[in-house]
Amino acid sequence: MPEMKASDLFVKALEAEGVEYIFAVPGEENLDMVESLRTSSIKLILTRHEQGAAFMAATYGRLSGKAGVCMATLGPGATNFATPAAYAHLGAFPLIIITGQKPIKKSKQGQFQIIDVVGLFDPICKMSKQIVHGNTIPALVREAFRLAEEERPGAVLLELPEDIAAEETDAPIIPPHERFYAVADDAVLDKAADMIRSARMPLVLIGAGANRKHARHALSEFINSTQIPFFVTQMGKGVVDERSELFLGTAALSDGDYLHCAIERADLIINIGHDVVEKPPFFMEENGKQVVHVNYKSAQVDQVYFPQVEVIGDLAASIDRLKDKLGGKVDFDRAYFDRIKTEVELHISEGADDNRFPVIPQRFVSDTRKVMKDCDIIALDNGIYKIWYARNYKAHQPNTVLLDNALATMGAGLPSAMMAAMLNPDRRVMAICGDGGFMMNSQELETAVRLGLNLVVTVLNDSSYGMIRWKQSHAGFDDWGLEFNNPDFVQYANSYGATGHRVTATEDLIPTFEKAFSAGGVHLIDLPVDYSENQRVLIDELAQKVCLI
Structure with a gap:
């Protein structure tokens, strides 16, 4: 190959791997990569937080089987990737993380922003490497994708210092090859x-x-x-x-x-x-x-x-x-x-038509299932509602219920749904988030609007960290310290260019879902919920359960 800048070679190696998107919050240490991406076939998608970028990339890997790619700067940009890296590591989602770094051949700013990113990510990645010469880029990129995608899938980090990114190299691309798994004896x-x-x-x-x-x-x-x-x-x-x-x-x-x-x-x-x-x-x-x-x-x-x-x-x-x-x-x-x-069906169906307001879990799960077709996708954040959806919502096709029961992190529901909507524009996609988890990455509403996604975001509003509050009660502790105040979610959505809705009666939930899906674009539904059923159904009734003889 003719000599080229190392960042150009890096991007060509990514193109050879079939990379479609890089989700990123770039810093100055990534500017050579950004310039190389400008003339590439890869689409650079800016998010509003590094977590949003990496959760989207991990979900790309989860749905496609090909590693998703995210990029951020050194120091605080890199550390914001730690939770999504652990999310991919435990959830087995193929993910490539690219981080920048100050020059390694000659220091110009002392230790400003410098931490051992490679060492930090080593326990939560299948491989964590600093690139120290442009000639090693093709082999490291190929190995990163191999490791990220093969069983058991997970995250890989490559750190590209800015002086290495700017140097010249003529190393040839190493193309990917098809892999086959052995057959049991x-x-x-x-x-x-x-x-x-x-x-x-x-x-x-x-x-x-x-x-x-x-x-x-x-x-x-x-x-x-x-x-x-x-x-x-x-x-x-x-x-x-x-x-x-x-x-x-x-x-x-x-x-x-x-x-x-x-x-x-x-x-x-x-x-x-x-x-x-x-x-x-x-x-x-x-x-x-x-x-x-x-x-x-x-x-x-x-x-x-x-x-x-x-x-x-x-x-x-x-x-x-x-x-x-x-x-x-x-x-x-x-x-x-x-x-x-x-017996299971009898208990799962109980409460599905209950008209109490705020809405009880059995009803909002049942109404969700009624408006979602076989191939439509729900993406759950983390909270007590995840148990209700797992028990009560019957999935008809693979990867139509996206939830995290591995790291079980809050904040992933909205970015995960955004990625699902990007990859499946012909399907209905709904993010289902508690008010606590939603606010952890709610700024990605702007990204969803900017990308022109068709997406419904349902925020289950109980003004508290409901799962922990439930556990607190079940453990016999006083109900204390876990409540908060929320913004006006309708105005909040509208301020990003999305459309906000507030459900004020249980019978209005399905019509609100249908209105949002029919209109297209990004819609947020503020849904007040009543979690008192948690104690009755998930604790009291099960404590009295006697298995059939």
């Missing part, structure tokens, strides 16, 4: 099939790994062929259509829910794509149940998870081959699971 598939045939009450658990690897077709065929009932983790929602008669529910709580009666009764769990970063939906040490682990990587063993058989390899291929070895419907007693499904 016949012997282990035979052993797994024997365990399933021998089980009296098997269940399938679908986790986040199945959602990110497009295993829907293989899993749906496996379920339909074997007729084994299934349940899902929060991040496994939608891989198989949850309207199925074999769907038992979502493990939204760690233990004690109605669904857990079926999990406790099962003698075998076929655990497909589950990741131990999610709260464990079953506890092996308490009941000694057998587990078949089906995933791209071997199990991370801890006190509650130590599978007896591990089927390692390409997920869809493993499921297809296991289905073929079983040869159709598995012979077992399904009657108890059918009764549990009826």
Whole structure:
């Protein structure tokens, strides 16, 4: 290659990886990169905070399987990427983080703004490297994308000092190549099939790994062929259509829910794509149940998870081959699971038509489901409402319920929904945020308006950190210290060029949703909510629960 500026080579390497967007809050140390991007095919998208940039990039990775890319300056710009890096690290979302740095060959400002960014990010990234010569850029970029995207996906940081970005280099691009995963060995598939045939009450658990690897077709065929009932983790929602008669529910709580009666009764769990970063939906040490682990990587063993058989390899291929070895419907007693499904459905449907105002969780979840089509997307921030949506909202397709049950950070809901709306302009997309989480990145409303997105943002307004307040009450502490005042959300939305709405009666919620979606553009809905049902349904009723005999 002819000599070029190192930042130009960096951008060409990103283009070779198929990068479409870089989400950024640039600083002076990134100016060579900004200039190189100006004449590239990559679209630079400015956000209003580094967290917004990185949450959008991580969601790009989550939805596309290709690493999303974000960029910021050194020091405070880089440290604002720490939470999204941890979000991608625990959630297994492929993410490339680019940060600037002062010159490393000759100091011109002493230690101003300089911290060890590479060392800071090392524990929450798959790789964290400083680029010390322009000639190393092609190899480092290629390796960064390989690591970020391969199982288990995650974040990678590359620090580009400004003097390195400006130097000349003639290093050639290293093009990406297609990767294939190995297929599980016949012997282990035979052993797994024997365990399933021998089980009296098997269940399938679908986790986040199945959602990110497009295993829907293989899993749906496996379920339909074997007729084994299934349940899902929060991040496994939608891989198989949850309207199925074999769907038992979502493990939204760690233990004690109605669904857990079926999990406790099962003698075998076929655990497909589950990741131990999610709260464990079953506890092996308490009941000694057998587990078949089906995933791209071997199990991370801890006190509650130590599978007896591990089927390692390409997920869809493993499921297809296991289905073929079983040869159709598995012979077992399904009657108890059918009764549990009826019990779960009975409790999930309770309150769905309740007209109380402020709106109770069962009603706003039910109304959300009514206005969202099969392929439409909801993106949840973090709060008590996440449990209600996980339990009560049936997902019909993969990646149509975007939530974080790994880092479980507040502030990601709006940027995540923005990315979903960018990638899916023909679908309805709704961000669902508590008032606390929304305000952590609410400034990204301006970004959404500037990008011309079609997006509805529903803010669940209870003027408090509701999840912690609920936990405070449940732990027997006084109700103290967790309430705050909100802005006028309607005026707040309007000030950004969005359209604000306020729901004043429960029966107006669906018409408000429909009005916002029909109008297009960015809409914010201020929805007063009543969380008193948390105690009654999630604590008091479950404390009285007795599993069916």
